[in-house]
Amino acid sequence: MAFERACALDEIQADKALAVTLGRYDLAIARDGDEVFAIEDTCSHAEVALSEGEVEQTDGGCQIECWLHGSMFDLRTGKPTNFPATEPVATFPVDVRGTDVFVDTETTLNGVTPA
Numbered sequence: 001m002a003f004e005r006a007c008a009l010d011e012i013q014a015d016k017a018l019a020v021t022l023g024r025y026d027l028a029i030a031r032d033g034d035e036v037f038a039i040e041d042t043c044s045h046a047e048v049a050l051s052e053g054e055v056e057q058t059d060g061g062c063q064i065e066c067w068l069h070g071s072m073f074d075l076r077t078g079k080p081t082n083f084p085a086t087e088p089v090a091t092f093p094v095d096v097r098g099t100d101v102f103v104d105t106e107t108t109l110n111g112v113t114p115a
């Protein structure tokens with residue numbers, strides 16, 4: 001694993017993901033309280049940045065909404081929870097070290113190969 005610094009923890013708003021480019025991947029970094037998630041920043045339905053959508057607490061956990069057609073993606077699994085998206089986006093390992101967020105883009109947590 002090769003964790004790289006992605007951002008400071010306080011750069012991530014509660015209701016909005018932070019867009020970060022790390023290595024060759026564009027990431028959307030979001031938080032649910034003290035827990036931080038890094039997902040591929042491209043909707044699996046079309047070439048739209050998920051980081052431009054809102055992060056919401058739902059009954060099913062913390063999700064990010066694609067602004068274009070409204071699919072919600074579970075930040076833990078990367079899976080869409082409603083149509084029109086049907087394919088998951090990649091999720092990456094995150095390590096919070098003090099006030100900084102590190103992400104490993106050499107592997108994915110859910111086995112999805114980033115686009």
Ligand code: FES
Nearest residue numbers: 043045046066069
């Ligand atoms: S582009 Fe994201 S749901 Fe259609």
